[in-house]
Amino acid sequence: MTGNPLSRRDVVRGAVFLGVGAATGGLSIAGAPPALAAPDEAAALAVPVPTIASCATWGARSPGALSVISSSPDKIVIHHTAGANTTNYTQAQAFAMARSIQSFHMDGNGWADSGQHFTISRGGYIMEGRHNSLTRLRAGSGMVVGAHCPGQNDKGIGIENEGTYTSATPPAALYDSLVQFCAYICDQYGIAASRIYGHRDYIATACPGNVLYGMLPQLRADVADALDGGTTPPPAFSAIVDNTTSGRFTASANWLTSTYSTERYGADYRYANPEAISDVAYYKVNIPAEGTYRVDAWYPGIAGYNTATPYIVLAKSGNQTVVVDQSTGGGAWRSLGNFTLTAGDKNVVGVSRWSGAAGYVIADAVRVTRV
Ligand SMILES: [Zn+2]
Incomplete structure (x- = not known):
């Protein structure tokens, strides 16, 4: 046709979509987030959303x-x-x-x-x-x-x-x-x-x-x-790791659990105050073969959450940091970009607390899809 x-x-x-994107109630957090760090503009599905x-x-x-x-x-x-x-x-x-x-x-x-x-x-x-x-x-x-x-x-x-x-x-x-x-x-x-x-x-x-x-x-x-475009095979691999996924999410006790935002993925999500320390929440994925993968993040977006959250992708070329504004655009998969990942069952994505911006940093879910 x-x-x-x-x-x-x-x-x-x-x-x-109809009816998506309604803002949820604000969360009162001491200290207004600074007006810096542009929102993540990388979000784009490979296929148009009807x-x-x-x-x-x-x-x-x-x-x-x-x-x-x-x-x-x-x-x-x-x-x-x-x-x-x-x-x-x-x-x-x-x-x-x-x-x-x-x-x-x-x-x-x-x-x-x-x-x-x-x-x-x-x-x-x-x-x-x-x-x-x-x-x-x-x-x-x-x-x-x-x-x-x-x-x-x-x-x-x-x-x-x-x-x-x-x-x-x-x-x-x-x-x-x-x-x-x-x-x-x-x-x-x-x-x-x-x-x-x-x-x-x-x-x-x-x-x-x-x-x-x-x-x-x-x-x-x-x-x-x-x-x-009919030139490459469709994705042959896709995996979602939520903060509740057994054995695939690790975070220190400093990352507390919340059900506050209805934009969360699954039952709940984890949050922590930003601090200049190494205290990364990690997502482990079994990558079937070396190749190019799109990495998406899901977080509940609330005004007052961290505007410059560092996501770390453990790519073949080394750790790649993508800064995401978690105060907006939540409740959906946001693309962090495409990365070359090597094969193996290992930590692939992390969320770092090392942000200069105020507001809780959020660790909810990530998705890794072969492209
Ligand atoms: Zn029928």
Whole structure:
């Protein structure tokens, strides 16, 4: 579906999540942080972040009991809704469709919530399906168990595409959103573009229709292109180490534990006063092979936290220091850059207390992804 003049890809590219970035309450800390150290401007995903409407945004009902698991999905499963091929391409229609599916799944099927993880309308609007799907995707780890494909509900991200594609072709707006969204999912979870499947690959069903199923090889190729221009393999390795990850995070008792900020990764995070001493909190990662890796940091950003926190990446060329403003831009993965790392199970990233700026230095989570 390349070269379609109706491509919506450029519209999707560069957009941001709905409802992300709300500031949390300030933390009162003695001594105002100095106005220096520019914020880390390096944050940039390899793949554009598409706009994804959360359950709250499209007006979902409260779900029943759901199961969120720590293991991450290893594939994407493509569906069609088998509904009407509407020519109403508006956001309002998309949101109404999402509500209709949820009600059918809850009231008709007796399920706890929408069965699929995500939904894309014929107008190209991407929506969260089952609650918690978007939170886990944003984090790049874990998933909510779905109800879209027997045997794959705890392994595959299920995407429902509005319409019936037994003989009709999906609109360009839908297809282009599907490409960008699959690329984002693959990037976040470290899934290869080759691991995009159709519902019928796992069970006797017409889903996702002969036409859409026949487009899956093209979809895989287009997603690979979106990931990296089609010139290099997709990331084959990604690991997240949180401050609670057993055996992989080490810090002295001077680093205290807090749950104050809701922007934290996982249950809690560690904090310490800045001081000109060597008291580094370390993250240990098992690097599979020497190569180029992107290192991302996650911290809760709060006005009053340290504006010049030194992150240390133990790269092949020696220790590389990246200074991050932890008073802003928290609650998301922030790129520290790409680094050449050597193979081995060892400390790869550290957070140092040796900052000239005031405010707590934070050690929450890091992510290392082969690029
Ligand atoms: Zn299906």
